[in-house]
Amino acid sequence: MIKKPKGxxxxxxxxxxxxxYVERIVDEVMEKYHYSYIRTPLFESTELFxxxxxxxxxxxxxxxxxxxxxxxxKMTLRPEGTAGVVRSYLENKMYGDPMQPVKFYYNGTxxxxxxxxxxxxxxxxxxxxxxxxxxxxxxxxxxxxLAIQIYRILGLxxxxxxLNTLGDKESRETYRKExxxxxxxxxxxxxxxxxxxxxHNPLRILDCKVDGGSELFQNAPKTIDYLNKESKExxxxxxxxxxxxxxxxxxDSSIVRGLDYYNHTVFEFEVSxxxxxxxxxxxxxxxxxxxxxxGPQTPAIGFGSGIDRLLLALEYEEIELPVKEDIDLYLLYxxxxxxxxxxxxxxxxxxxxxxxxxxSLNRSLKAQFKQADRLNAKFTIVLNSEELNEDEVTIKNTKxxxxxxxxxxxxxxxxxxxxMDDEFxxxxxxxxxxxxxx
RNA sequence: GCGAUAUUGGUGAAGUGGUUAACACGCUGGUUUGUGGCACCAGUAUGCAAGGGUUCGAUUCCCUUAUAUCGCCCCA
Numbered sequence: 001m002i003k004k005p006k007g008x009x010x011x012x013x014x015x016x017x018x019x020x021y022v023e024r025i026v027d028e029v030m031e032k033y034h035y036s037y038i039r040t041p042l043f044e045s046t047e048l049f050x051x052x053x054x055x056x057x058x059x060x061x062x063x064x065x066x067x068x069x070x071x072x073x074k075m076t077l078r079p080e081g082t083a084g085v086v087r088s089y090l091e092n093k094m095y096g097d098p099m100q101p102v103k104f105y106y107n108g109t110x111x112x113x114x115x116x117x118x119x120x121x122x123x124x125x126x127x128x129x130x131x132x133x134x135x136x137x138x139x140x141x142x143x144x145x146l147a148i149q150i151y152r153i154l155g156l157x158x159x160x161x162x163l164n165t166l167g168d169k170e171s172r173e174t175y176r177k178e179x180x181x182x183x184x185x186x187x188x189x190x191x192x193x194x195x196x197x198x199x200h201n202p203l204r205i206l207d208c209k210v211d212g213g214s215e216l217f218q219n220a221p222k223t224i225d226y227l228n229k230e231s232k233e234x235x236x237x238x239x240x241x242x243x244x245x246x247x248x249x250x251x252d253s254s255i256v257r258g259l260d261y262y263n264h265t266v267f268e269f270e271v272s273x274x275x276x277x278x279x280x281x282x283x284x285x286x287x288x289x290x291x292x293x294x295g296p297q298t299p300a301i302g303f304g305s306g307i308d309r310l311l312l313a314l315e316y317e318e319i320e321l322p323v324k325e326d327i328d329l330y331l332l333y334x335x336x337x338x339x340x341x342x343x344x345x346x347x348x349x350x351x352x353x354x355x356x357x358x359x360s361l362n363r364s365l366k367a368q369f370k371q372a373d374r375l376n377a378k379f380t381i382v383l384n385s386e387e388l389n390e391d392e393v394t395i396k397n398t399k400x401x402x403x404x405x406x407x408x409x410x411x412x413x414x415x416x417x418x419x420m421d422d423e424f425x426x427x428x429x430x431x432x433x434x435x436x437x438x
Numbered sequence: 439g440c441g442a443u444a445u446u447g448g449u450g451a452a453g454u455g456g457u458u459a460a461c462a463c464g465c466u467g468g469u470u471u472g473u474g475g476c477a478c479c480a481g482u483a484u485g486c487a488a489g490g491g492u493u494c495g496a497u498u499c500c501c502u503u504a505u506a507u508c509g510c511c512c513c514a
Contacts, residue, residue, distance in 0.1 A: 116506085
């Protein structure tokens with residue numbers, strides 16, 4: 001048996017319907033925020049992702065899916081969405097476009113060579129957006145609000161926005177130095193992982209799961225205290241604008257980014273699950289990236305959000321998305337004449353907008369009824385030669401078990417009438433629920 | 439890269455160093471000659487992840503590999 005590759009999964013049935021629903025909401029909200037959809041390649045030249053080595057280690061070195069193509073070019077499956085969008089921005093010289101800023105959103109699979117665990121796959125799906133060409137703090141606030149809107153519409157009301165600022169380059173370097181100085185006398189008391197982090201990734205020390213709550217860590221320098229005036233004012237503006245938008249947030253100095261082109265605003269969206277807190281999305285300002293990739297110095301901000309994790313969060317919160325797999329009608333038959341009519345009628349009803357299924361395994365009537373039952377068909381019709389000669393059928397409502405004789409030419413009308421009030425009832429009871437909109 | 443636990447039919451699973459691997463659901467058929475969902479009856483794993491080893495004998499013990507789940511590192 002050939003099995004699926006490690007860290008991938010098949011999404012099917014009801015689960016697949018949920019995905020499509022989430023993606024539809026993403027499309028709708030993104031359009032309202034005036035982001036336009038962009039599709040970039042699933043693979044790019046390796047150097048796009050492996051450029052500008054920052055303070056992080058593992059990302060660049062071993063966690064991408066790299067391959068050499070038949071033309072001996074070094075390629076990498078995209079591990080995230082931003083780099084491809086920015087590459088496209090540069091390649092299409094969009095910095096010269098009179099329409100500024102440039103706003104894109106994407107939704108697609110990303111690939112990371114990691115060991116799978118809860119909420120972590122090798123192939124993951126993320127949606128996200130990038131706003132390129134504005135440094136105004138209002139775009140920071142808008143980006144965060146956009147993500148929160150999507151989460152809320154899907155039913156996640158308790159997403160916590162963790163907000164932080166890294167400041168500009170000057171502020172960051174000062175901070176980094178202060179942090180190293182602060183921990184230097186305590187290196188020996190740090191856990192082994194943190195000793196390693198001290199050398200390669202000092203900002204992550206604050207994330208330590210072992211000593212994170214200790215006094216030493218609580219009193220560690222915070223990025224916010226090392227901002228220069230300009231960066232501080234900028235951050236205050238972002239906060240002010242979020243207040244206007246009534247987006248609650250908590251300033252969390254432990255939020256950092258792994259890559260060094262990030263500056264100023266960084267944020268993460270966090271939810272609770274049975275195994276603790278989990279980030280379902282994250283983003284930040286990356287004013288340094290476009291220049292790093294050889295373009296003009298251009299400010300930009302964006303976020304990415306994992307759909308897999310989003311669905312995990314919904315499941316944990318027991319939020320039901322309005323998806324249904326039921327069919328409207330199952331057509332049963334026994335003899336060839338009836339079968340021929342079933343073939344015709346199935347198509348006719350499908351063309352009129354109904355979800356119709358008919359028997360294709362020549363099973364006994366009993367088995368056909370079981371099938372109709374399994375499919376949750378709202379109606380069944382057993383085609384009967386004698387009735388057909390009279391141009392009528394007997395249609396049965398599977399819920400009420402009532403049967404009715406209906407003239408064939410009135411069948412569509414009948415179905416329309418009786419399926420109308422059959423609307424989805426979703427589990428969220430508050431007014432903000434958008435599930436009923438269509 | 440490191441660690442823990444697991445892997446038995448279509449599904450959920452029980453189980454033992456020794457002839458025929460429980461039980462349940464599902465499925466198929468029948469009781470019911472064209473109207474199911476209930477009931478009853480029957481059928482449904484030359485097979486216990488793969489390979490190797492220990493043994494007279496292994497699904498059961500050991501090793502390796504694969505995969506799964508969950509942690510650590512990392513998290514763009």
